[in-house]
Amino acid sequence: MPEARCPGGELGAFIILSLVTLIPAVVVVTSGNIVRSALSLIPTFLGVTGLYILLHAEFVAGIQILIYAGAITVLILFVIMLTQGGSGVRIRQINEQVPLGAMAAVWLGFLILLVVFRTPWQIDATSVPQYNVSSVGTAFLTDYMLIFEVTSLVLLVSLIGAIIIARREE
Amino acid sequence: MTARDWLEEIGKAILLTVVVFTYLAVVTAMLGVYLERKISGWIQARLGPKHVGPQGLLQTIADTVKLLQKEHITPRQADVLIFNAAPVLVAVAGLLDWVVIPFGRLGDRVLIVRDLNIGVLYFAAMASLTVVGILAGGWSSNNKYALLGGLRSASQMLSYEIPLAMGILWVAMVAGTLSTVGIVQAQSINRWFLFQAFPFGFLAALIFLAAATAEVNRVPFDLPEAESELVAGYFAEYTGMRFALFQLGEYAEAFAMAAMATIMFLGGWLEPSLPAWLWLGLAFVAVVVVVLLIASPHMDAVDVPPPAPGSTTESVLESAPAGGPAQSPDYRIPHYDCTLMVAIARSSKPDARGPMPGG
Amino acid sequence: MQVGLTHYLVVSTLLFSIGLYGVLTRRNAVAILMGIELMLNAVNINLVAFNRYIAPGAVGGQTFALVIITLAACEAAVGLALVMAAYRSLETIHVDEINVMKW
Numbered sequence: 001m002p003e004a005r006c007p008g009g010e011l012g013a014f015i016i017l018s019l020v021t022l023i024p025a026v027v028v029v030t031s032g033n034i035v036r037s038a039l040s041l042i043p044t045f046l047g048v049t050g051l052y053i054l055l056h057a058e059f060v061a062g063i064q065i066l067i068y069a070g071a072i073t074v075l076i077l078f079v080i081m082l083t084q085g086g087s088g089v090r091i092r093q094i095n096e097q098v099p100l101g102a103m104a105a106v107w108l109g110f111l112i113l114l115v116v117f118r119t120p121w122q123i124d125a126t127s128v129p130q131y132n133v134s135s136v137g138t139a140f141l142t143d144y145m146l147i148f149e150v151t152s153l154v155l156l157v158s159l160i161g162a163i164i165i166a167r168r169e170e
Numbered sequence: 171m172t173a174r175d176w177l178e179e180i181g182k183a184i185l186l187t188v189v190v191f192t193y194l195a196v197v198t199a200m201l202g203v204y205l206e207r208k209i210s211g212w213i214q215a216r217l218g219p220k221h222v223g224p225q226g227l228l229q230t231i232a233d234t235v236k237l238l239q240k241e242h243i244t245p246r247q248a249d250v251l252i253f254n255a256a257p258v259l260v261a262v263a264g265l266l267d268w269v270v271i272p273f274g275r276l277g278d279r280v281l282i283v284r285d286l287n288i289g290v291l292y293f294a295a296m297a298s299l300t301v302v303g304i305l306a307g308g309w310s311s312n313n314k315y316a317l318l319g320g321l322r323s324a325s326q327m328l329s330y331e332i333p334l335a336m337g338i339l340w341v342a343m344v345a346g347t348l349s350t351v352g353i354v355q356a357q358s359i360n361r362w363f364l365f366q367a368f369p370f371g372f373l374a375a376l377i378f379l380a381a382a383t384a385e386v387n388r389v390p391f392d393l394p395e396a397e398s399e400l401v402a403g404y405f406a407e408y409t410g411m412r413f414a415l416f417q418l419g420e421y422a423e424a425f426a427m428a429a430m431a432t433i434m435f436l437g438g439w440l441e442p443s444l445p446a447w448l449w450l451g452l453a454f455v456a457v458v459v460v461v462l463l464i465a466s467p468h469m470d471a472v473d474v475p476p477p478a479p480g481s482t483t484e485s486v487l488e489s490a491p492a493g494g495p496a497q498s499p500d501y502r503i504p505h506y507d508c509t510l511m512v513a514i515a516r517s518s519k520p521d522a523r524g525p526m527p528g529g
Numbered sequence: 530m531q532v533g534l535t536h537y538l539v540v541s542t543l544l545f546s547i548g549l550y551g552v553l554t555r556r557n558a559v560a561i562l563m564g565i566e567l568m569l570n571a572v573n574i575n576l577v578a579f580n581r582y583i584a585p586g587a588v589g590g591q592t593f594a595l596v597i598i599t600l601a602a603c604e605a606a607v608g609l610a611l612v613m614a615a616y617r618s619l620e621t622i623h624v625d626e627i628n629v630m631k632w
Binding site: 056079 | 531532540542543550552557562564566577580581586588589592599600602603604607609611612622
Binding site: 066 | 176251259286287288291292294296298299302305309324325328331335
């Protein structure tokens with residue numbers, strides 16, 4: 001695939017995807033209806049997926065949809081519906097820390113942005129190899145072998161843990 | 171790429187969408203539904219659709235026209251936004267499955283919308299997106315049956331996604347690629363993956379088929395839509411075209427699963443003695459028949475085990491909100507639903523809102 | 530204007546702040562989990578963007594993003610199991626009402 005591309009097109013796609021990510025994210029944290037905020041996670045995750053595709057990380061994008069949009073969101077929705085707070089327009093969703101939380105979030109964001117703009121990033125302009133699924137796999141089984149194994153162990157432990165915690169006591 | 175190329179790309183995308191959508195609507199939804207009704211009629215020793223058009227071939231079109239004319243009814247206190255968005259999500263996810271399905275070969279070109287290098291992964295991801303639409307539709311209807319159907323469906327689809335991925339992973343490992351075109355081409359060098367590594371190919375195909383059947387909520391995995399218990403499950407409150415969108419999404423996904431099984435285990439369009447498209451069609455129809463029809467309305471639904479002794483079924487039945495399935499005395503609620511009904515019953519306490527949008 | 534590393538970093542910063550706000554201000558334990566998921570996603574964008582722009586030849590960033598996605602799934606499973614357990618014994622999932630350990 002030739003690298004020649006319309007920069008305006010990429011920028012447009014980036015802006016659209018950012019908005020698709022950020023606007024529902026705001027809904028997630030502010031909506032008074034918990035089911036709506038859980039469902040707003042879907043466009044957020046799909047927007048992030050689009051950003052991954054713009055960054056040529058197709059495999060991560062596929063896993064993102066499969067795990068986040070397809071599994072985690074459904075799990076969250078499921079727990080919401082099994083517990084009392086199915087909807088709850090009348091239940092207060094926010095605590096009394098709103099000003100404090102907003103301040104903390106804004107300050108942290110400001111701080112990170114400051115760091116981002118002050119750091120001279122060393123951009124490497126070479127293009128990415130097109131087919132990177134197999135290279136990710138190779139990396140997992142060579143350079144990052146230990147991480148891979150430990151992650152699988154964590155998966156197993158959390159599986160057992162989740163079952164034991166959620167099991168009804170007989 | 172210049173702006174003109176972008177426009178061209180967008181135009182091509184729209185054109186391909188129209189082509190694929192027409193194909194789906196005509197071939198799968200129309201002929202598929204017709205076939206399903208005809209064959210299950212034949213199994214049940216009746217005639218099936220017969221009067222509209224030659225041999226009842228136009229019956230599905232008549233049904234569609236009927237559905238298009240129906241009024242859109244939104245239940246009172248339903249969450250309107252989610253209620254309207256859910257069928258669209260299901261239909262779009264079902265249609266997006268078809269992006270990576272190769273239909274055959276024309277000269278040197280493979281007939282595929284886009285040969286993604288994460289093809290089968292993309293397919294699994296899109297198949298998993300449907301769940302959200304179903305759950306959202308079930309919740310936003312403000313109807314207990316719909317909510318129960320949605321929750322059943324979500325738990326079932328979530329659980330069977332893993333065996334589905336296992337079947338896909340086996341093929342991806344043998345083929346050494348995730349691209350659907352690559353998988354078909356790998357089978358032109360070797361044998362069909364169904365017969366490869368003898369018992370394992372069969373095993374993977376069986377697992378995939380079973381999981382795919384569960385994933386699209388067909389009998390015997392039709393608990394989510396159990397018509398006799400839950401009215402129709404998550405789309406009980408939907409009317410007209412929104413109902414049709416749910417059906418379309420479901421059929422699109424069912425047929426995409428069949429197409430995927432053909433591509434992964436039956437060599438896709440490759441068969442030397444027949445024209446490519448004919449072979450693909452034949453294999454495809456065979457799998458569709460297996461998925462949709464052999465496991466047809468005659469088999470018993472897979473049931474959830476009966477409640478364990480000492481569980482709270484009886485008290486749940488009493489405390490369940492009026493009008494629930496508990497009203498019919500000979501009705502046996504699976505243990506699984508009891509948990510949900512406890513949740514629903516508890517949530518109807520005065521100080522807390524129910525799981526329903528309207529309380 | 531070319532899309533560069535900074536663009537992605539800004540988006541991920543915003544997403545992280547939004548997630549943090551959600552974690553700090555929500556009462557519902559599930560909503561707090563959703564905020565955490567947003568923050569994890571922000572981190573993943575960062576990792577993949579660094580991978581793309583600073584070391585395009587390697588796949589280290591994508592690898593770590595995949596590990597984080599896996600761990601996010603674990604965290605969601607265990608966290609939601611905890612929520613269910615808490616709801617079963619305390620009948621609430623609002624964190625400010627779960628105070629049996631508080632003096």
